[in-house]
Amino acid sequence: MMSVEKINGKIEIYKTVTHPGSLKILMxxxxxxxxxxxxxxxxxxxxxxxxxxxxxxxxxxxxxxxxREYVITSKGEQILRILLELTNAL
Known part of the structure; x- marks a missing residue:
């Protein structure tokens, strides 16, 4: 199980990737x-x-x-898959 300290370190990333615009950008x-x-x-x-x-x-x-170009990283591809699975489950 993740400690509170580790979770606190991930909150900013979580807030970024769960913003509706982030899903659009990644897509x-x-x-x-x-x-x-x-x-x-x-x-x-x-x-x-x-x-x-x-x-x-x-x-x-x-x-x-x-x-001047942006590209998705492998981490971004993994996050996109998870976000799409979550979106489809809703």
Whole structure:
């Protein structure tokens, strides 16, 4: 069982990945790399929300940035699978 200290360390990551916009971003990037504008138009997120989520997702190694393009990481693919399973179960 995970200790309270470890759980506290994961709360920020949890808050990021459970944001509705994060699922949209991960779904866009699961189809291939994309730049900020492409993600914004496909996800229908505002620039400010998208910018914050992209920074948080990069910080937590869920996506990575290569030049001007963002790509989903293997950790991000795993999280996306879990989020989709959860969404389908609802």
């Amino acid at each position: 866009v990037l699961n189809r291939g790399s994309a730049g900020f504008t492409g993600i914004m138009f496909e996800s229908k997120l505002s620039p400010s929300v998208l910018n914050k989520l992209l920074k948080d997702l990069v910080t937590h190694n869920i996506i990575s940035k290569n030049g």
